[in-house]
Amino acid sequence: MECTVNHARAHSHEMRLLTGGVDLFAAMVVAMDAAQHEVLLETYIFAFAGAGADVAHALMRAAQRGVRVCVVVDGVGTGELPAVWADQFAQVGVQVRVYAPAVGLGFWLPSRWRRLHRKLCVVDTTVVFCGGINILDDYLDPHVQGLLTAPRLDYAVSVRGPLVVAARATMAQLWSRIEAVRELRSQDLGSALDALRGAKQRLHLPARGETQLVLRDNVRHRAHIERTYRKAIGASRQDIIVASAYFFPGLRLRRALLMAARRGVRVRLLLQGQYEYFLPYRAARQLYGQLMAAGVEIYEYHASYLHAKVAVIDGKWLTVGSSNLDPFSLLLAREANVVAHDAQMAQALQASLVSAIEQGAVRVDPHAYLHRGWRERAVDALASALLRFGVFLTGKRY
Template identity: 35%
Template sequence: MRVEGTHGPLSVQQSESALARKNGSAETDIFNKHLAEVEGISESPLMSGNKVTLLLDGPATYKSMYAAIRDAKNNINMESYSIENDEVGRRFADALVEKQKKGVQVNLVYDSVGSASTPEEFFKPLIDAGGHVLEFNPLNPLLLRKKWEVGRDHRKLLIVDGQVAFVGGVNISSVYSSGSFRSKPPEKGAKPWRDTHVRIEGPVVREFQKLFAATWLKQNGKPLDWASYHPPIDKKGNEIVRAIGGSPDQEHNAIYVTLLSAIDSAKTYAYVTSAYFVPDARLLAALRNAARRNVDVRLLLPNETDSNLVFYASHSYYDELLSAGVKIYEREDAMLHAKTALIDGVWSTIGSSNLDWLSFAHNQEVNAIVLGQEFGDQMKAMFDRDIASSRLITLDRWRQRPIVMRLKEFGARLLSRWI
């Protein structure tokens, strides 16, 4: 296995030493089994020398994003599925316009479906100031720059000055304005959204920048001097990180294959959080097989979602998973929107990719893979807090659900490839 640093690839001995320091648990050999298996799949290398900050929910994420935008000196690249014309959206828009007027080049990609309710006038001040704005796969055929495709740009990615990157599940919307961990429950009708993001500084930011550039070029964006978007980056911390993108252009979805390999390599536990859970046969088998070899497999899923079809399709898989020994929890006091996983305490992923067919086969997604026990401990503490606010689903009680619910599940599962 080879790891790259601030000055290029490390030697084999240096790479092995760096990974050995991150493999804090003697109970797992996930690095030996998993990393070698996925090395030929991902186009992005493992990068050392990074600092990763875990961001829980919208308020913490937005605060860190605003600070990075405020301090921008050269350029800002932003790619988001949903940018809403609300208080949060307008605050971001104002901040971007202000930086553009000060000579910081702003390049923005938003998805035509995810931001369908946002009028074109919302982006006009940024365009008038000199910012570049791209609508990904426009629904309006008159605006198409290429052949129309089914897939959407589901990424949530912000890169500032080529030095800091933000990756995760948080869109730009006021629904994230309140945190999900509170001392007292929210008022009726004010259920907060629970999501996870990360702030990353260090050499791996170059790899996230490449993913943004690929989207920009694919959508025929205005020519940019990409060399200036890849400045030298010094070591910022001790984390080993891989930037990994998913796209329908790929022969194999790198995010999906990487997660499957990690679950297949799990030896102690596999904790998976997903806002939309509509697995294929391979992922179902990986989860069931892990549980049957005495891996503690836990799924954290939403108690309610903004898609009834996904909700019932997800439920249609519960019986077979519970029967195999997989533990399923549903977050009750918040709208769960996070997409994370933690394997054996040393392999973590945070990103935009759900466990459904849209993410696997049709959408553009982006995740960060973080190796190491120190960051894994933070992920586990976060997962434990979510579990404390969740309800455990038991097989006996699940099989007592009404026949009407079963019929809805059956119907939704028939449509699982398209939701």
Template identity: 40%
Template sequence: MNAKKNKVGTWHEGNSVELLINGDDFFTQVFESIGAAQQEVLIETFILFEDRVGEALQRVLIDAAQRGVRVVMTVDDYGTSDLSSAFVREMTDAGVQIQLFDPRPKLMGMRTNLFRRLHRKVVVIDAQLAFIGGINYSVDHMADTGITAKQDYAVKVRGPIVADIYRSTTGMLGPVVRKSWSPLKVVTRQTGSARMLLAERDNREHTTDIEEQYLRAMSTATQRITIANAYFFPSYRFLRELRSAARRGVKVTLILQGQPDMPFVRMCSRLTYTWLLREGVVIHEYTQRALHGKVALVDQEWSTVGSSNLDPLSLALNLEANLFIRDQRLNQQLHEHLKELAAAHSKQVNLKGLAKGQWWRAPMIFLSFHFLRHFPAIAGLFPVHGLRLKPMRAPQALPAAAEIKNEDELHDQEKSV
């Protein structure tokens, strides 16, 4: 295996990659792969809803566990907070192990674990096949839900990169799971021509790894940069790199939300529009449905697909995972798709439209922009907790009312389960 190291990870050659667009592609491929699993299924997700997609996932996981496959699913307690006891019991009774990331009690019915979420979306099958992207297990990722559907992406990969993804995913296993767990032997043979790097973001060792990969690629761009991202409010460095690229003649195109699932997000993104448009950046707002994707391409080879948005939560607080891929075929496929998305289902933003009312909005834009830019530092004043994982059991499907205060207490609780 030929690998080139850098400070944030290792580039691996000899991988195969397939782009999956929306839940229609993703769920079909994932469920079929789980159905063919022989030894192990590891899943991480921010959201699992008890709808027809969640129920379909439940069925394939139960079937896998019943035929002797080891199944571990890690879900975020904030994103996945309302599963019924019956739904959980059916899985745990069949042998599916479910972990809650950072379980916290509700305060007056409100969820309190707002920041530093497990936002990764990863699947690893038999340590040989992996999926990474931004798609959660919910029906709103299916196109047939109409205007409420979300536009999103993932990739299916094989090859040496799977070893890194597997190590990352097994690093998310809690002590109760590890007690009876032994790692599989990872198959690292080459399966294609794509070079890949896995970049993670956490609150310990890899705080800026994903952003650094973006910055490196943009700083060397010579032809085009295209970014399609749901929540766009990046760092000062990121914005300056986009401006610099546009100034030296690179075609910089942003495809952002025009039908946002959270209107506040669009307002934040628009705080950056005037500054970028003046430098020649082209901005499209996607209007067919809510854009939930987190993809980008640079020049003719570089692409990224993953869970990380370009906002303070993803770049400075959440746990995220992105694949960075050097493959001309994937780059061109993604380029053609995004080009069609912009042409057929988006509205281009111009300075003239933004100028209306600018005289009274300018002070608010300035203050809001700089407050939000420093928001991660403000949130960073609160303690950074360790990797808190608690097994989910029925009938108590949700965390107990008492807050887990430290990892020693967590381990004591898990030993008594």
């Protein structure tokens, strides 16, 4: 499904809502095939099977035309590229960097849990793609190297307008920092200083308005995404729908949802039912009782994996991005969300989420939850305690 919105005002944005890799990868390939100067791509996972290969080939075609192509993948989500693809990229000039490579036992240090989780792509400062979708085929299950019976549920947006410059700036800044580290390791101090000068340029994001790029990092934007959520939830009057693959919000964000429900706002949460990881799924269930007691409706998505990180409020405000509502995203990872005040886009996203709830999800019954067995209660409590202990190890307050 695609929804296109055109704004006639000066400094306006043209936005498209993209559902799944089917929509996103097709739009990215078209943009890359039209690129004349530059393609920048950041992703947590780059899997080359299926539709992921379509994106890889589009990157190579652009590089072969002389377009500057820079790709950053996460050291845990992707790691080193498969040798055959790394060779092909190198031959045509696609530059690839690995963010914080996972080397040895160092990965288990809490300081190494800060990952590149955002999914951004900028083409020629003309268009930016932002969302929760990795370069991963909708039907590919990377955990068992098999195929899903139904596509993964996830969203992205493409945006044209001033936001593209901000996205390009933050991506260029990260690239410069990675290059500086590479040069320092090779003891090329001159090149390292040049790269650091580029990385130190202050990042100017668009002023508050109808469409914003909201970042989370460990320097200047530590809590921007969470604050944006809390502010929008606090201003809600009628309806909130949040879809989050990993859901374990901190006290303040949880309180904002509870207060909204108690003042009569209809609050619906779409969470994983067919889960990818046991621990975060069971930890999230530990929170269900408090939320449902306040009137929050909780739906677990069983049609396939839920990977979305989106929200719609009052049919006017929406966010689409990479940030889950859990400690990993809100405290540690680099994340990027697009936030917009746009009724047409918000209602298109809301319609898609309502369809997913009605056709692919099951509502959690409060009575059945309260009367679940002691073993289930113990597992939920243990999972929650382990997740909180992990946060404690990072030295963060949540």
